Amino acid sequence: MSQPVTMDKIVAFCKRRGFVYQSSEIYGGIRSSYDYGPLGVEMKRNIKEEWWRRTVHMRDDVVGLDSAIIMHPKVWDASGHTATFNDMLVESRTSGRRYRADHLIEDATGRDDVEGLSAEELTEIIQTDERVKDPVDGGRDFAPVRPFNLMFETYTGPVKGPENVAYLRPETAQGIFVNFKNVLQTSRVKVPFGIAQVGKSFRNEITPGNFIFRTREFEQMEMEFFVEPGTDAEWHEYWLAERWNWYTDLGMNTENLRFYEHPKDKLSHYSKRTVDVEYNFPFRGWSELEGIANRTDFDLKQHTAFSGENLTYFDQAAGNSYVPYVIEPAAGPDRIMLAFLVDAYAEEEVRGEKRTVLKLHPRLAPIKAAVFPLTKKEPVASVARELYDELKGDYRIFYDDSGAIGRRYRRQDEAGTPFCITVDFDTLDDKQVTIRDRDTLEQERVPLADVRDRLRALISG
Numbered sequence: 476m477s478q479p480v481t482m483d484k485i486v487a488f489c490k491r492r493g494f495v496y497q498s499s500e501i502y503g504g505i506r507s508s509y510d511y512g513p514l515g516v517e518m519k520r521n522i523k524e525e526w527w528r529r530t531v532h533m534r535d536d537v538v539g540l541d542s543a544i545i546m547h548p549k550v551w552d553a554s555g556h557t558a559t560f561n562d563m564l565v566e567s568r569t570s571g572r573r574y575r576a577d578h579l580i581e582d583a584t585g586r587d588d589v590e591g592l593s594a595e596e597l598t599e600i601i602q603t604d605e606r607v608k609d610p611v612d613g614g615r616d617f618a619p620v621r622p623f624n625l626m627f628e629t630y631t632g633p634v635k636g637p638e639n640v641a642y643l644r645p646e647t648a649q650g651i652f653v654n655f656k657n658v659l660q661t662s663r664v665k666v667p668f669g670i671a672q673v674g675k676s677f678r679n680e681i682t683p684g685n686f687i688f689r690t691r692e693f694e695q696m697e698m699e700f701f702v703e704p705g706t707d708a709e710w711h712e713y714w715l716a717e718r719w720n721w722y723t724d725l726g727m728n729t730e731n732l733r734f735y736e737h738p739k740d741k742l743s744h745y746s747k748r749t750v751d752v753e754y755n756f757p758f759r760g761w762s763e764l765e766g767i768a769n770r771t772d773f774d775l776k777q778h779t780a781f782s783g784e785n786l787t788y789f790d791q792a793a794g795n796s797y798v799p800y801v802i803e804p805a806a807g808p809d810r811i812m813l814a815f816l817v818d819a820y821a822e823e824e825v826r827g828e829k830r831t832v833l834k835l836h837p838r839l840a841p842i843k844a845a846v847f848p849l850t851k852k853e854p855v856a857s858v859a860r861e862l863y864d865e866l867k868g869d870y871r872i873f874y875d876d877s878g879a880i881g882r883r884y885r886r887q888d889e890a891g892t893p894f895c896i897t898v899d900f901d902t903l904d905d906k907q908v909t910i911r912d913r914d915t916l917e918q919e920r921v922p923l924a925d926v927r928d929r930l931r932a933l934i935s936g
């Protein structure tokens with residue numbers, strides 16, 4: 476049995492194998508920014524593609540969208556972000572450090588009931604509970620807690636004035652709401668239907684951390700599913716099940732996955748009910764991977780009020796109009812990737828040999844198959860090359876002809892490559908190759924002509 480993986484180990488592994496690097500590392504790095512290396516970029520793309528495939532392509536009631544990051548500033552007034560998208564900030568007068576007040580209290584006291592409390596309530600706790608100390612110097616002299624808006628501000632055009640203030644979007648969702656009418660008028664969708672979007676969002680988090688779990692620049696995969704009021708509770712249940720199945724169908728261990736129901740008094744201003752999908756990270760416990768919210772008709776009504784556009788839906792069959800309710804599954808591919816990495820990482824001993832292996836679902840694996848010629852010599856090498864050329868248009872395939880075959884296997888096990896295909900001397904006679912399975916280590920002989928189909932079948936599982 477392997478030990479649970481630590482954060483240090485996963486960070487070092489991600490760097491060593493080219494999954495994730497600290498951003499701007501040659502300049503000493505910048506806190507909370509990360510770059511995805513050759514294997515990481517493939518894996519994150521696979522996560523986003525699996526989400527898109529299942530949420531958009533496999534369905535006939537969801538369409539896609541790619542909206543701008545910089546939107547009209549009024550969008551954020553309407554959505555409530557300019558007024559209320561705040562975290563509670565507290566400054567230590569001894570070290571000058573700033574902390575998220577709820578996190579500071581949670582870490583010091585183990586309390587789990589402080590998120591969502593007002594600035595005054597948090598100030599009261601910090602001042603009276605002696606356990607709350609500045610983690611840097613142990614000081615207990617804190618300024619009063621104050622709200623801090625998480626939106627990144629910028630200016631459009633050459634003049635830096637209040638009239639040119641704009642924001643980097645803090646969620647992709649609002650791009651969907653403001654295009655509700657466009658999509659209705661230009662595609663043949665009918666309620667119930669969804670609009671999905673994947674893209675970058677930005678939040679000036681006070682305390683980013685835990686590697687790619689909480690960063691200031693991150694990606695979101697969000698879908699707004701518009702339904703008739705009254706059917707919203709049922710659709711919410713439907714999307715809870717659908718999203719749960721997405722994780723488990725991609726191989727996530729159900730013991731590490733759970734739903735967390737937000738208490739009614741802690742719900743966001745727009746939500747009637749929110750349920751998170753949480754993953755049990757060994758280094759931080761149960762943590763949100765995605766939120767699935769019933770946003771009611773809040774956003775469409777707000778945008779109607781602020782823009783003056785009518786955002787009601789006319790139901791032709793029933794002959795009535797209404798503002799749809801919205802069920803929103805909102806997920807983060809960065810932290811989902813961290814969860815899948817942790818879930819798949821194992822150090823084990825097989826057949827007397829130690830190996831590190833990433834037991835990723837083939838659909839998520841950065842490299843789907845590696846092709847190994849047993850020798851660099853001809854004609855084995857050119858048979859292997861030809862096979863590689865045949866397969867590489869379908870997926871990311873890796874060609875490796877250097878070192879002992881055992882070493883080549885171990886390198887691919889670490890990268891999570893589910894299948895290694897070896898071209899050996901027998902291939903020249905029987906026109907067959909060996910496909911080795913990463914997890915079972917079983918090897919099957921497959922005719923060269925069938926490898927492509929066999930691989931496709933193995934990957935779609």
Ligand code: GAP
Nearest residue numbers: 646648688689690693763764765766805806807
């Ligand atoms: N539109 C609703 C919304 O944005 P959210 O719970 O604030 O809801 C959805 O964000 C998901 O986006 C989260 O569950 C998480 O996976 C991801 N996310 C949010 N903030 C993040 C951050 N600072 N770093 C990485 N991922 C983040």
